Amino acid sequence: MKLNRIHHIAIIASNYEKSKDFYTRILGLKPIREIYRKERDSYKLDLEVNGEYQIELFSFPNPPKRPSFPEAAGLRHLAFEVDAIEEAAEYVAQHGIEVEPIRIDPFTDKKFTFFADPDGLPIELYQK
Known part of the structure; x- marks a missing residue:
């Protein structure tokens, strides 16, 4: 397959x-x-x-509630690639959504951050 x-x-x-x-x-x-x-x-x-x-x-x-954080079994997060991580994080924050501080992936040296959807599903923004 x-x-x-x-x-x-x-x-x-x-x-x-x-x-x-x-x-x-x-x-x-x-x-x-x-x-x-x-x-x-x-x-x-x-x-x-x-x-x-x-x-x-x-x-x-x-629907049943999502299992509690930090690392419940199942879907961990949904990740979207973005061109400009700082601009994307600021855009999300301007909508009243708490965005974690931008971090750097130690393996790829790419910037990333997380925020949550209305049900608490973690969403990641990952630098292209």
Whole structure:
């Protein structure tokens, strides 16, 4: 078997409208399609990341809370590459989101930082 690339990443939001605003307005991901699945009482919003990758944002009634930090099993974080880490971190902070201090990866010498989505999912910005 040969894997070609990551096809999509699925995220379940506890507050769909709040997360939809976060991913589209603040992070600037482009909506591709939004559907309501009546049988599941669930919205599904497909999001485009720079025309290449796709994130599926879901709503479900009463999803369980995310396991506690610091290192719960499962998805650790979602990382986005950016051209200018300082500008990207400042942009996120201007939206009232706490951004960790920028650090340098000791193996790649690239700058990176973290912040969280509305449900506490860690999101990393990584310098190109």
